[in-house]
């Protein structure tokens with residue numbers, strides 16, 4: 598899609614509804630700096646928002662009816678309260694919109710009928726949270742249009758419920774939190790149990806650094822089923838260990854906990870989660886001390902843990918990480934749920950192009966489809982556009 602994303606949403610609205618939108622609301626995609634598969638274990642994550650955004654242009658519509666158009670699709674989707682109240686009735690991309698209506702109605706809010714037009718620069722299926730972006734932008738629009746009494750710190754949980762219970766994907770709270778609560782120039786340190794956040798300064802620009810995001814373009818390999826099975830195995834392990842969640846296993850007790858588990862696969866899953874939580878805490882400590890470059894080895898260790906213990910990487914992402922490190926990145930890791938998606942590399946800003954070229958060359962050598970690359974700085978969360 599070409600042109601500014603907010604302009605595309607407005608143009609789509611005018612063309613589809615022959616009217617002016619009442620407003621436009623934006624929500625970004627995200628990458629996770631570190632802390633993978635820790636969110637649903639009540640642990641810690643450290644994501645930041647991307648400059649790529651989804652924009653919803655919207656205006657009030659007939660009571661109890663929602664019409665939504667997306668540039669992904671020629672035809673708009675229309676649904677009423679009956680369909681919104683029954684998870685699964687609306688499917689495809691529009692399920693994320695119906696899910697938000699459902700989640701708001703489920704907590705007793707009087708969601709206004711609306712017409713919506715959606716445009717997005719967040720690529721779908723790349724692990725950059727295009728789904729949390731659409732959920733959060735729609736949520737922001739409906740809250741404003743209806744004058745709903747819903748403080749933003751409640752938005753992530755509602756958007757997550759839309760995804761878990763309406764769309765049917767058993768994800769954690771990280772993506773929606775990042776998309777809603779992130780602040781420009783900061784990474785969002787989130788305790789997924791208490792939902793407390795701390796904005797950690799992550800001013801890459803001032804340090805002459807950048808994060809290179811590599812889209813591995815790896816074909817989807819049963820990501821949904823694998824995600825759900827990792828989650829189940831963590832929950833089973835927590836039950837065996839007699840804790841509410843794996844977050845309750847302190848690093849110092851890891852060996853003792855592993856000794857109480859009777860299969861090697863579960864031991865590796867637990868080791869990933871416990872060590873990953875510690876790596877988030879260590880990364881936060883380094884960032885607080887202004888030692889951004891020194892976080893590199895933690896990022897790379899996180900990748901090794903996802904590859905060897907949690908077993909969620911694929912050859913394309915491993916290749917991207919190895920090539921980025923060989924080309925001088927301070928650290929590199931896969932980001933997001935796994936089985937493809939994106940890799941991030943912490944690099945000197947001046948070296949980003951060289952590292953990207955090295956990854957592309959390694960891909961060509963292995964016969965993989967060319968990767969996408971993008972240099973990013975931390976952006977802000979969901980908001981209404983002026």
Ligand code: GLA
Pocket residue numbers: 632633634635636637768769770771772933934935
């Ligand atoms: C996906 C999910 C998140 C989180 C990550 C893995 O992005 O949506 O909730 O579990 O995977 O860290």
